[in-house]
Amino acid sequence: MPKIRAASVSDHRAQQRAALLEAARDVLIEGDASAVTFAEVARRTAWPETASTSTSPTATNC
Structure with a gap:
């Protein structure tokens, strides 16, 4: 499981x-x-590009 910073x-x-x-x-x-x-x-955010739709339902609107 990925670590979170919050x-x-x-x-x-x-x-x-x-x-x-x-x-x-x-x-x-x-x-x-x-x-x-x-x-x-x-x-720019070091966000994995492959995580776009699996973690954010609005990512497909980008």
């Missing part, structure tokens, strides 16, 4: 979601909407 799983998920949204915002600010890909956001 007091609870729900806190961990909230932290991960915030990090993903921040990275997406940063990519958008630096470029345009077409530059926001899950691969780029994952790279």
